[in-house]
Each structure stands twice: as C-alpha cells, then as structure tokens.
Amino acid sequence: MAHLLGGENLSIAFATRTVLDSVTVGLEDGDRIGIVGRNGDGKSTLMRLLAGRQTADSGRVTVRAGVHIGYLDQSDVLDGESTVGFAIVGEAADHEWASNRKIREIMGALVGEVDWHANIHSLSGGQKRRVALAKLLIGGDDVIMLDEPTNHLDVEGVAWLAKHLQQRWRANEGAFVVVTHDRWFLDEVCNRTWEVHDGIIDPFDGGYAAYVLARAERDRMNSVIESKRVQLVKKELAWLRRGAPARTAKPKFRIEAANDLIADVPEPRDTVALSRMATARQGKDVLDLENVSLSYGDKEIFKDITLRLAPGERLGLVGVNGAGKTTLLRLLNGEVEPSSGRLKRGKTVQTAVLTQEVRELDDVLDLRVLEVIEREKRSFEVGGKDMSAGALVEQLGFTKDKQWTPVRDLSGGERRRLQLLRLLVGEPNVLMLDEPTNDLDTDTLAAVEDVLDGWPGTLVVVSHDRYLLERVTDHQMAMLGDGKLRGLPGGVDQYLQLREEALSAASKPATAGSGAASGPSEGEKRDARKKLNRVERQLGKVAAAEAKVHSQMSSKVGEYDALDELNAKLAALAGEKAGLELEWLEASEVLE
Template sequence: MANLISLERVSLVFGTSSVLDDVSLGVLTGDRIGVVGVNGGGKSTLLRVMAGLQEADSGRITKQGGDDGIRIGMLAQDDALDPDWTIREAVLGDLPEHVWAGDPRIRDVLTGLLGGIAAENVGGLDSLVGPKSGGERRRLALARLLVSDPELLLLDEPTNHLDVEGVAWLADHLATKRPRPGNATVAITHDRWFLDAYATNTWEVEGGAVSAFEGGYAAYVLAKAERDRLAGVVADRRSNLMRKELAWLRRGAPARTSKPKFRIDAANALIADEPAPRNSVELASFASRRLGKDVLDLEDVSVSVGEPPHERRLLDHVTWRLAPGERIGIVGVNGAGKSTLLRALTGDVALDGGRRKIGKTVAIAHLTQEVRELERFEQWRVIEAIEDVKQWTMLGDKEISAGQLATRLGFPGGRQQSRVGDLSGGERRRLQLTRLLLTEPNVLILDEPTNDLDIETLTSLEDVLDGWAGTLVVVSHDRYLLERVADKQLALLGDGKVRELPGGVEEYLRLRAAHATSAPSAKGAAASSAATPSGSSGGTTGAPDGTPAREVVNPAQLREARKAMARIEKQLSRLADREERLHGDMAEKATDPAALADLSAKLQAVVAEREELELEWLEAAELVG
C-alpha cells in the first residue's frame, strides 16, 4: 500500500492555543479513516492542512507525486455552490450524459443522495440550486465531490443533514463502491454507527495530538479503555463513561450481529465489575409513581399542512398511547411528520381531528431543533443561565448542584463563567439540555438532540439519560443513540401512520428499501397495513379500518420461538466460554506454531457456529417481537 499523503512533525498555533502539536501521520491507499474529538479540538483544521487550504506553522507535508500528483477533494462545513447553477451543472459539471448515465458508481450517487432533490416533479436535474434548502445544498455538495472521485477524499461531517437511510447509504458507498487501488477517505463525524460501518481506522484529535486506533468506534472504545487499564489510569469521569459505553456495546441481545466482534477475553475483563447501564424495571416503577397510570394519549389524531389542492396529511387518524416509563425512539424520512408528531404530543400544533389526552401529573420538557430561546441570555454567564432555572436537582437518587450537572454535560468550572453569546453551536445545545433537565420533567421529548454535539458530549448525555426516570421520546437520525437510549423504535414512512418496529432501525431500512422497489399496488397495500402503536400494553392497535398492525403470531409459535431463544442463549454462553478458553490456550502456545494452528482452526469453528446461532436467535426474536 502506497502512502498518499504524510504529515511530519506538523504544528499549528491559533493565538495561544496549540491546535496541532508536532503531529506525524500518514494516509495509505485503501484507508477509510474516521476522525473524532471534542468540538473545537482541531479536527477540521487537520483536514484543511491535509487539503492544502491551511498553512502549517512548521513541519512538512508530502503528497504522492508532489504538488501535481494525487487529487484531493474536501467537503467543508461551509461549502458554497453557485445559486445560478442547475443541479446538473453543480453535480455533474460538463460530463456528457452517456458518460455519467453509463457509470454505475455515478448513478448510485445520484440515486442515493439526490433522489428527492432531483425528482421530476421538482424540476429534475435542470432545477436551480438557489432555491434549495441548506440540507439539500449540503447533499448536492457531497454528491459533486463523490462524482469527481478524487484519490484522497476529505469529508467534514458528511452525515449532517442525512437521515438514517442516507447515512446507511453513504457508509455502504464509501466502504464498497469507492475503494479502488490508489484511493483513500478521511471523514470527521460524530455519528458512531457510521464510524463502525465505514472506518478501518480511527484518529482521535485531542490536545494538539492525533492518536491512531485500528477499527471503527466500538474498537476505538475498547482500545481506549484497554490503554487506560494498562497505563494504570485512575478511573475519573471520562474513563468511567468509556467503560460504561464498552459495557453497553458488549451487552444486549446475543444476536446483535451489527456489533463488531471484540476480543471477548479483553472486553469481559474490562467490564467485569461494571453495573448494567439501565435497570428498565426500576425506572418504569419509579416513573409510574411520579406519573400515575396516564401519561399522553393521541386518539384518532389527524394533522395536515398546506392548503387545497396542495394539502398534505402528516398524521392520518393516529392513535398512540404513551405509557409511564416508556423509552421510544422515532425514525422516518425527512418531511414525514416526526416533529409534527412531537408537537401533537406537547399540544403545540392544531389538530384537524381526534383528541389529545394528558395525565394530571405530567410535566413535559420539549427540546426542539431551535436554540432561539437562549437569545435573551446572550449577556449572561453560563452558570447564571443554568441557576436561573434551579440551583439544585435530583439525578437518579442523588441530589446534585446545577454546577455539577453542567460539568457532566460538558461545562467545566472555567467554561461556566463564559458568556452565553460566546458559546459554539454544540455548547448552546448542551446549555439547552441542561436547562431542560433542571426543570425536573417526567416526560422528556427530544427532537434531534445530537445536532452539533461531539461524541464525548453524546456519551455524557446518554449517561445522564440512563439515570433519568421518566418517559422518554426521541426523534433522531443517529441510530446509535436510538438503540442506546430507547427500548422501542417507531417509524413514520410518509403515509400518515405510525408504525412499530420490532426489528429496530434495520427493519425500517428494509421497509424503505421494499417501498422504493415495490410496484404501486404493493405500495398501496403496505400503506394500508401501517399500524399505530399502543404504548401501555406493549401491543399495537390497528388502522381505523380494522387492518391489523402486523401479522399475528399464534401462541404456539410464540412458545416455540421463546424456547428456541432460551436454548440458543445457553448454547451461546457455552460457546463464549470455549472461545475464552481457546484464547487463553493460544496465548500459552504462542511459541508453538503447530499447536497454534490447531487452536486457530478450533477457534474459527467456534466463531462460525456462534454466528450461525446468532442468526437463528434473531429470527426467533423477530417472531416474539
């Protein structure tokens, strides 16, 4: 593998802050690198230095073939497209139609990123860039770069403005369609699922240094925790969160085949004394005491936008009963009505029909996608804006101060004295969350809470939510967050219905793929069978015409599926013990090639058997729901 670009002892200082401090690294052909770190830590600066857009104070940058060698393309966060361009000009440039239409890679980019933007009903490829929204322009800029296909592709937050489906497409495209001899990709992202699906290596930018780790996010978490353990680091707040994150990654359903396969012995050693991240039963009972039996009910609710003949129904006779202590994650296509559904829950949108019912003791906190509510605090210090709500609060069974909560959400002592007007977008989002939590709600509704948050802050937020007792509803395109904090996922597919997802986000992606490829008649049948969830009983309610929410599984099938799951879990446990023993034997026989080869063959057989059992478990789990 050739070295496309290398940095040797590169340093860069902004004011009194050392953004890059004697950094040496390289990008090899075939590399897919994810870049992580706190906001303002120097990630974007690193990419600009690699792209030649920012001159370093010292050090040397070498590109394959010199200045006229490899092509480098960068997607920055402030890409500007000419508003007078058509989509065709912006994305395809002067490529003849027979060239791009005959290239499957380019067609994949157009379909994956521009399906809705370049639809014929909105002008197709000849529509102008100017009227497009910020998110659409971002997609156009990304598509332009992917079509040009430079040898070194640098992406700064490419998942911004992409929904769950778009993120899955991008990860697959970068991992399977783009890799060719001579190519490499470096991407800054806070999307942890994307990191796992895309990255072969992870760089962490922290304190002016860049540390390299093999693998995606999950492997990075393991390596960080292992590095701390071997170095004898005292377990402070940050390392505790890292261990907790690792514990969550290793626990859960045995058939979570989307999780990377860790070295089981090392992972088990790291989390041996780590408590479960969340006790669902305990939280549910505590929430019930605070909330009572009734929380929020939507009964036969309809909401429309626009005027005839362009009126569009976002919610169509939706019935949803939100139960005490439920933790719900919501996914859906852009414009399907996710935010509208949340506003229907909070009573902030007028209903065309149906009714909203709220329990007497319910206290709702709603995090919207806007941060304008902080405008009146522009001249206040951060700690003053927090204490304006409350100086003390309960988190779990402990009383903590406003300052302690602020510290847990990324405002250490010195930063608490900063003016609100000087905060970055991510810090404003954290301040919003802190103020919301201090109101001590028992129903928390979050609309895209991960916007502008870095991975460290996301981990802190998830830690707080783990210890928070109440009913939680989260809308997000961050599938990692949804799987991490929610116990159940729902989907809005654009047909006005709310559908339960027993198979989680993977089921949503399958439904979207089936919807995209099905015939019109099949689409109509699928739409008529979309169901609305009933939170209190754990079941589903049918559509108003009596159509069932999903295929009914008879009791005998359920019993057999549960027996199969129990049997497989025992077999998986035994296999895990065998795998651990084999790892230990391999460590002892490291100097004996013949014994090592025999043990390696046995280990491969165990791994193959485990993966087959995991798939069998997953099939049974989908029947049980």
C-alpha cells in the same frame, strides 16, 4: 500497501492555544479513517492540513505523485449562480454522465429530488450539502476527505453513503478520512480511528466500537480508571459489548483486559427502578393519542393513530422527511389540535421539548452558563442521587472556566448542550427531543446519554442518528409517510428494509388489467421538483418569521395583551408551516 500522503511534525496554534503539537500521521491505500475528538480539539484542522487547504505553522505534508485528493467542506463552497447540473457535472453532456451507472446511482441517492436546472442560491442548506457531496463522489479521486458528510442526511441517506464508501474501492485501494459525530457511521465504514486531543493524535485499529474498547484498555494501563472521563467510556463500552456484540468482532488488539474492566459495570439503565420512579412522579397515565387524525385541507397527515406512552417509556421515532415526526411531537405537547380523536394527558404530566432551533436561549444571551442553570434550579436528581447544578453542567462538558462564559460567546454545540441542560433542570417528567445530536461531538453525546440513563421520566426521541436511537430508547416506531405509525421490533434495520420494499414496489410498473396507474410522467416529476423547491423556500421564510416572533416575545415579558397577539401569530405560522409540510409530502410522493 502504497503510501498516499502524510503529515510530519505538524504544529499549528490559534492565538495562544496550540491545537496540534508536532503530530505525524500517514495515509496508505486501503485506509478508512475516522477522526474523533471534542469540538475545537482540531479534527477539521488536521483534515484541512492533510488536504493542503491550510498551512501548518511548522512541519510538512507530502503527497505521492499523481495522487488526487477530494474534499467535502462544512461550509458552502458552491457558486450560487451556477445551476445544480453544472455544479455537479460541469459542461458534460447528459449522455456522457447518464451512461455511467455509478454516477446515476449517486445522483439518484443524493439529488434525485432537486431541480436539475435550479440555481444553487435557491436551494436549502441541506440541498446544497447534497449537491456538494454528489459533486465529490462522482469524481475519481484517490483520497477523499469528508467533514461532517452525514449532516442533512436522513437515516436512509446515511445508510446509502456507508454502503457507497464500502463499495467505492477494492479492499486495498483508495482511502478516505471522515470527521463525523455519527457513531454508527464510523463503526460501519472505518477500519482505523484517530483520536485528536490535547494537541496529539492517538491512533486505534477498528471503527468506533473498537476505539471505545481500545481507549478503555489504554486508560486502564495508564491507571486513570476512576477519572470522570473513563467512567463514561466504561458505561458506553458495557453497552457496546452487551447490546451489540457483533460490532466488536473486528478489533486486532487484545480485549480481555477491557472485558475485565467492565465485568462489574451494571446495565446502562435500571429499567425496573426507573419505571418505578417514573410512575411515582407521573402516576399511571402519561400521554395517550386516541384514534387521532390530523388534516390540512384534503390531506391527512395522520390517519386514526393511537399511541400510548407509559411512565418511564423510551420511544424512538424514525421516518421519511415530511412524514410528520415533528408534528407528532407537537401533538403530544398540546401545541396542535387533532382534527379528530383526542389527546389524553395525565394530571401530573409536565412536558419539555428540545427543538431543532436554539433560539430558546435568546432571552439569556447576556447570562453566564452557570447563571442560566442556577436561575432554574440549584440541584438536580440523576439516578436517584442529588447533583448540584455545577456538577451537572460539568458532566456535560462545561469546565469550571467555561461555566462562566456568556451564552452569546458559546459555540453551536455548546448552546445545544445548554439548551438540553436548561430543560432537564426544570424537571419535566416527559422529555421530547427533536434531532438532539446536532453540533455535538462523540464524547458529548456519550455524556448526554449518560445523563439520560438516570433520568426517571418518559422519553420520546426523533433522530436520524441510529446509534443514539438504539442507545437511549428501548423501542422504535416508523413513520413512512402514509399517516400511520408502525412498531419496529427489528429496530432501524427493519425500517430501512420497509423503505426499500416500499420504494421497490413503487418503481414496479402496474400489471396489465389491474387498473392501477403507471406512475407519474417526467413532466409531473419536473413539476413536483419545482414545487419542492418553492415549498422549501417558503418554509425558510416561515422559520424566519417564527424566530422574529420569539424575539419580540422575549422583549414583551409581562405585557399580556401583546403576548396574546404574538401567540396568535405563532399559531398562524404553525398552521402555515404544517400546510407547507403537507405540500412537501405530496410533491415528494410523486418522486418516490
């Protein structure tokens, strides 16, 4: 294999903290490398150094002559005044790029629903991200570097990107480096893993599952089996080996010692014990949606659905954008009234919802992390054992020093962790998580999963992260945009198959004499794209208005008349948001 690029004795520090200390790495033809590590340990910094976008304090980066490097940044680097089409293909005529099958596939998968003539500044953050990814992938770079490419991609988008990278080059051609918290994606596309920690880089053969195995073996050899970090690794390793043995078929190293290491590790969750504890806390009745329909105008978002949640049940929800996943959580939480049918709620049920926003922390910005948790409760029960607030905070990655950091100084990922902790110490018995993996690194995700393993309550998770869904939930259901709920005995793979079949059926022309319509015209599709852009801009305005109301509420504590008025505003905004989501769904159906 030919050498493509490398970094030799790279060191870089920020203020008084050394991020990388004399590290040496190389990239060869055929390398498919995933970079893992805690947030702030230098993953993106390493990638920027290798791409020539940042200069090291010492050391050097060498690139073989003629090698072209493509780079997907986390930040918005597109010209806001440019159109979508120009941002992706420049001045190339339509016939030039449209005749290329690879480019057509990339366009269809990533920007098929985006108005080709819209200015970049009018797009949502997710749309801008997809445009930037499409621009990168249509190029002919020898090496591509992807910093969090799965952000803003749904389950289907992540699966498509994985397949594209698998097929982009021949086995011993090209190379890519990816930083992502999506562990399924890492396992699917990578043949090597670099772990960045404590200023150094530890290389491992294989994807995420192989990396977990190798890390367990390394830690055994280093005699640190009893450390807190290793306990998390052992538990996750046990799940990987028992729950998905096919994932570990490719390691090139000896794994017998790792298997010995986990021989006495119990299942991640004692389902029977947790169910018994949940029943004791909740009673037999939890939350039931009975023959529920929900309409806005003449559009039904749910059509006569029934969902019964049992004590200790762990349900994962996956579905297309606009299908109503978040709305379903709001129905279960009693925030939205159904048009027909009813929500039956157990007498002792106490719900908590982790939303996609972190504005719930706005009222505690001046408090320190530990103060926020201790204000809620000083002890917490995990897996039948009492744990102090400090111990729980430390388990989710807040070191003793970090526990005394003001909330306003926390990073996005740290705020996300604190948001979840704050919900957990309130001891709800029904927990609903809406896209909980945002801004969390792989180690933190493992820690969150470990806490959830011992949590004796009913859990509902909405996520595009299939690894998390399969890891913390016992069964999954699909929402395909037709107002129904479908069970998925085959998990996320079955969902992707259902979506593929639906898209294939929608693309077939109607048979003669069937009386079916032949599908939308190009003009109708253009109108639908414009409608999508308009609705997404309006949704952004509604989100900003909701944030403003939440901010006002935090300053009106105890002023009940004012709070009633603000609650009414929130309800109106929620209705407007739901209506816009339905408009979005109608327009997206035209483009499917």
